[in-house]
Amino acid sequence: MQKSIAAVAAATVIAAGLFAAAPASALTASTKVVGGEKAPATSSIVQLEASGGDIPAGYVSTCTGEQVSPSWVLTARHCIDGIGAMNVYHSNSTANRGTPVAVDRVTAAPAGDIALVHLRTSYALSSYAQLDLAATAKTSGTGTIQGYGLRANAVQSDGLYQATVSLTGSSTDAYRGRAQHVTGVTGASNHGDSGGPLLVNGKVVGVCSTGDSADPGANTTAGSNYALLAQSASWIRSTAGV
Template identity: 70%
Template sequence: MKQRQNLRAATLLATAALALLGGTFGAGAANAATVSPQVIGGEPAPSTPWEVQLVFQQGGTATFGCTGEQLNASWVITARHCVDGTTAMNVYHSNSTTNRGPATAADRLYSAPAGDIALVHLRTPKSLASYAQLDLGYSPRSSGTGTILGYGNRANSVPTTGLYQATVSLTGSSTDAYRGIAQHVTGVSGASNHGDSGGALVVNGRVVGVCSTGDVADPGANTHAGSNYAVLPQSASWIRSTAGV
């Protein structure tokens, strides 16, 4: 996958005025969509307040989408390739993609020092009923299962109407889009596809990684396809000091 620049912080200007509607949300073009998996198969997820939608521009007028996990009232974690080159971003707190509700503008984006990991700062704090719980001591595993969550296209590029989840097998250590450490997974009840970078991999009730790349460019409807989730511990101290978790 394409490599991008090292640690940086971007300040977004005038994002509050951007609705970021329409465009190519979930499409297979530009940075985020090129390496951003989505859930194929699986099942509708229960209400998950902390699993948020990110809709953004990376230059020009087209819009793109990623998933993020809100950590507290002011911070969201996602994939680094969702913020590299991004010029405006809005965060939506509905689990519905057809009725996203009001937008909360992001005003600062930060790329992690290691791995395909980023933090998004909300211009206006947004209190939620619950926040993502992280496991910052996790190591990639070659056995066991986890749960992936994400928005966007489903099998064969069919748009979803909301948040989906699927069970995956944990199948060893791999590499993410920035040559960082990743957990490789293969689908059990569903798998990853284009359009949902930054979505959570949950093991034992805690988020251990964010979605980075798929093993193939287009898994179509293969619910057993493999993908790679950037594991959070490689930038644990940075996450703690930046987001205060």
């Protein structure tokens, strides 16, 4: 169901291990991907900032997203629940984010912790995030996670980070959908990485949904669950035109 951004009023999901974005202004120190390394520059992995709705006055919450076309950004469903407004930033710097692009409507996938947000004004890129809409959960191999979330011990990220993870079987996401479980090799996901990509062979197979623990601290081998795009593949194609 598509909703005007001003009409979003769903209750925010709060569950053990869920990477629900923390209000940025409430953090004395925030973090990014735990461990890992700076990711290559890319305008398609974007920063999402939400406010209003169920978010307390004066606060904002942050997530990560993937721009898949001039008008649509892919992220996690729990990043849109209960919000009143959202902006998208294309800079890979969290200190100098550049000009915001407003979101005018959001829509949740029929299955899984997956959502699409629509840009009020189209924002053309030289290339967009490539999706694998057929990938299933794997019990072996590796992938790459990316995000703007908190780093170790809740230190604020200064930009986009990435880490290598092991693919460790099937699991469920925050909405009981199908997910890929991962464990960190060089780093792990944290708050603010919600909606960020799990890349396998260079394509997005899932978006960050929940963690095995609510706070990974400095544990670079922590586990998390990425909602698989395949469970809502036809909806993604028809909604975003990809």
